[in-house]
Amino acid sequence: MSILKQSKSAYIGFFVVVTLVATFLLMNFLKGKGFFDGSSTYYTTLKDVNGLTVSSPVHFRGLKIGIVENIEFDQQKDYFKVALNVSSEYDIPQDSRVEVYSSDLLGGKALKLIYGTSQEILDESDTISGAVAEDMISSITSKIEPLAAEAYTLMQNVNKTLDNVNATLDSNARVNIQSALANLDKTLANASQLSRKLNDMAPEVNDIVKNLNVLSKGLSEGTNDIKGTLANVNSITSQLSKAELTETLNNLKSLLNKLQDPNGSVGKLLTTDSLHNSVNTLVQDVDILVKRITENPKKYIKVSVF
Numbered sequence: 001m002s003i004l005k006q007s008k009s010a011y012i013g014f015f016v017v018v019t020l021v022a023t024f025l026l027m028n029f030l031k032g033k034g035f036f037d038g039s040s041t042y043y044t045t046l047k048d049v050n051g052l053t054v055s056s057p058v059h060f061r062g063l064k065i066g067i068v069e070n071i072e073f074d075q076q077k078d079y080f081k082v083a084l085n086v087s088s089e090y091d092i093p094q095d096s097r098v099e100v101y102s103s104d105l106l107g108g109k110a111l112k113l114i115y116g117t118s119q120e121i122l123d124e125s126d127t128i129s130g131a132v133a134e135d136m137i138s139s140i141t142s143k144i145e146p147l148a149a150e151a152y153t154l155m156q157n158v159n160k161t162l163d164n165v166n167a168t169l170d171s172n173a174r175v176n177i178q179s180a181l182a183n184l185d186k187t188l189a190n191a192s193q194l195s196r197k198l199n200d201m202a203p204e205v206n207d208i209v210k211n212l213n214v215l216s217k218g219l220s221e222g223t224n225d226i227k228g229t230l231a232n233v234n235s236i237t238s239q240l241s242k243a244e245l246t247e248t249l250n251n252l253k254s255l256l257n258k259l260q261d262p263n264g265s266v267g268k269l270l271t272t273d274s275l276h277n278s279v280n281t282l283v284q285d286v287d288i289l290v291k292r293i294t295e296n297p298k299k300y301i302k303v304s305v306f
Contacts, residue, residue, distance in 0.1 A: 044081075101133040
């Protein structure tokens with residue numbers, strides 16, 4: 001009887017141990033750990049772990065290589081100490097770093113391992129430099145906020161402009177604007193009416209243009225005749241001019257010949273001194289006679305009274 005009790009207790013104990021081991025393995029599996037995979041623990045320090053939780057994934061170039069194992073806050077140093085459980089098959093250079101980034105649009109966070117270039121490898125429990133990358137929503141928000149401020153300022157300026165326009169456009173100004181618009185409508189109506197009249201006159205205008213073309217063609221064809229007529233007139237005028245000039249020169253030559261002829265009256269007058277002397281004598285006699293008459297007019301001029 002005691003042997004049965006002992007064997008039953010052994011079975012119960014064995015079952016409890018198996019259950020605990022299975023629970024442990026299941027918890028690790030749910031955390032992302034393999035049953036038989038080896039892993040190493042590293043640490044990093046962060047000022048902010050908003051959205052980061054235990055079991056958040058650790059990625060390397062998009063591949064999940066571990067999970068966040070633990071998060072503790074150090075009040076004295078004012079930062080969070082994060083434990084990373086990373087697969088042992090990855091050798092991490094000493095100058096590597098990890099960043100907290102947004103893994104989805106819902107605000108979920110994950111860690112991203114960025115390899116360095118150092119040839120020295122981190123040992124287990126070493127600390128990796130950590131930082132928080134700007135997430136997508138924060139980036140969009142940071143870019144939208146200045147635009148929103150500028151849009152708000154622009155809307156205020158537009159409102160002020162509209163207020164100024166409304167203040168400027170009093171009742172009289174509005175009446176004037178309405179009157180100007182009415183006049184503009186009348187002008188457009190008149191322009192439309194003028195356009196219709198021009199369209200109606202299009203055949204007459206076409207006839208006038210055709211007549212002008214015919215007249216222009218006739219003038220062009222008569223240009224040669226006009227040129228010939230002008231050439232004839234120029235020829236006649238030239239001949240008349242030459243004939244009159246020739247005759248004038250001949251007459252002038254004949255006159256000069258007569259003047260130079262010593263037997264002619266004019267030639268004798270020009271070539272002899274007798275006429276000149278006679279004229280001088282006559283002038284002297286006339287001068288003496290005028291003096292005598294002036295000195296004794298009664299002797300030469302008799303006045304009888306009847």
